[in-house]
Amino acid sequence: MLVLGTGSCDGGYFFEGELVLVDLATGEHRYLFADDCRREVRSLEWTDAHTLWLLLAPPDDWQDRAARSEGHRVDLVRPDWRTVPARSVRHQDLAGPRVPAPLPEPTHPVAGPDPGGPRPGEIRSLTVLPGGDILLTADHALLERWSAEGDRRWSLPAGPDLGGGRTAAVLADGASAWVEALVPRRRGGGAFLRICLAGGTELARRTTPGAAALVTTSEGPLLVPMPGGTENGPGAGSGTAPHTPTGTPRARGHVHVRGVPVIPTALTVTGPGRLLPGTGDARVLRCRLAVGPERDGGA
Structure with a gap:
C-alpha cells in the first residue's frame, strides 16, 4: 500500500x-x-x-x-x-x-536561467555525464554544460539560423557530442553539430535534405532518416525506420516538486528513485522519489 x-x-x-x-x-x-x-x-x-x-x-x-x-x-x-x-x-x-510544521523550502534548481538574461524556453533534453556534469539542450541554447553543483561551465546560445538544441548524443570517448538543432527541422531539413565537451567549440557540422532523428546506440550516435529522409549517420552506422519518435511531448501535466509547480519537458533517470526533470521555464531540478519502508500492508 x-x-x-x-x-x-x-x-x-x-x-x-x-x-x-x-x-x-x-x-x-x-x-x-x-x-x-x-x-x-x-x-x-x-x-x-x-x-x-x-x-x-x-x-x-x-x-x-x-x-x-x-x-x-x-x-x-x-x-x-x-x-x-x-x-x-x-x-x-x-x-x-x-x-x-514549517512549509518546505522551495527546491533549488541544479540549473536555471540568468535573472537578467533573455526569456528562456523549454529544456529539450538532459544527459548526465559519468563525472556528474549535466548536458542540456533547450530553446535558448544549442548545448550547455553544468556542473553537478549547479555552475554553468559553458553555453552555446541559440541563433537565428539554428535555433536551440533538440537532442544530444555523446560519443563513446566522452570528448564530444552530436547535437540536433531545432530550426532546420521546422523547415523540413536537419542540422547536426559535433561539439567539444571540454569548451563548447564546434568541431563538425552535417546537414540533411530531409528530417532525421539523432539516436544514441551502443556503437555511437546514429542519424535515422524520418519519412522522406535519405541521410546516413554522423558517427557509427546508418539505418532507416518507418517512423521514429522525435522526442516532442505528446501530453503534459502539472507536477509539483516540494510545492514548486513545474511542467517537465525533459526527464532523465539518474539512478534508482532519482530523477532529473527539465522544465518549461528552463530549470533543471534534482528529485528523489521517497517511499516509506515496506512493512506488513505498508510501503
Whole structure:
C-alpha cells in the first residue's frame, strides 16, 4: 500500500488537501478524508503496519499567524488499511497536539536561467555525464554544460539560423557530442553539430535534405532518416525506420516538486528513485522519489 498526502492554499486563508491510499497490487485508489475535512498534509510516514503518522496544517490561517509554521500531529491507526472505506476519516480522527510544521523550502534548481538574461524556453533534453556534469539542450541554447553543483561551465546560445538544441548524443570517448538543432527541422531539413565537451567549440557540422532523428546506440550516435529522409549517420552506422519518435511531448501535466509547480519537458533517470526533470521555464531540478519502508500492508 502507498499513501499520498497533498495540500495547497486556496488563495484565501484555507489550507486544503487530500489523503490518497493506493493499492500497488491492483491500482485501486481511495480518497480517505471526508468531504468536510480535507486537511493539508505537510508530512506523513508509516510507523508500523497499522499506524500512519500525519503532520497536518491548521484548517485556515484566519487570525492565526502561526498557521504557516505550525500544525497538528496525528496518529491514524487502522487494523487493515486495505479495507479502509473512502471518505471515512473525519474531524475527530484528525485531532492532535499543535507542533512545529514549517512549509518546505522551495527546491533549488541544479540549473536555471540568468535573472537578467533573455526569456528562456523549454529544456529539450538532459544527459548526465559519468563525472556528474549535466548536458542540456533547450530553446535558448544549442548545448550547455553544468556542473553537478549547479555552475554553468559553458553555453552555446541559440541563433537565428539554428535555433536551440533538440537532442544530444555523446560519443563513446566522452570528448564530444552530436547535437540536433531545432530550426532546420521546422523547415523540413536537419542540422547536426559535433561539439567539444571540454569548451563548447564546434568541431563538425552535417546537414540533411530531409528530417532525421539523432539516436544514441551502443556503437555511437546514429542519424535515422524520418519519412522522406535519405541521410546516413554522423558517427557509427546508418539505418532507416518507418517512423521514429522525435522526442516532442505528446501530453503534459502539472507536477509539483516540494510545492514548486513545474511542467517537465525533459526527464532523465539518474539512478534508482532519482530523477532529473527539465522544465518549461528552463530549470533543471534534482528529485528523489521517497517511499516509506515496506512493512506488513505498508510501503
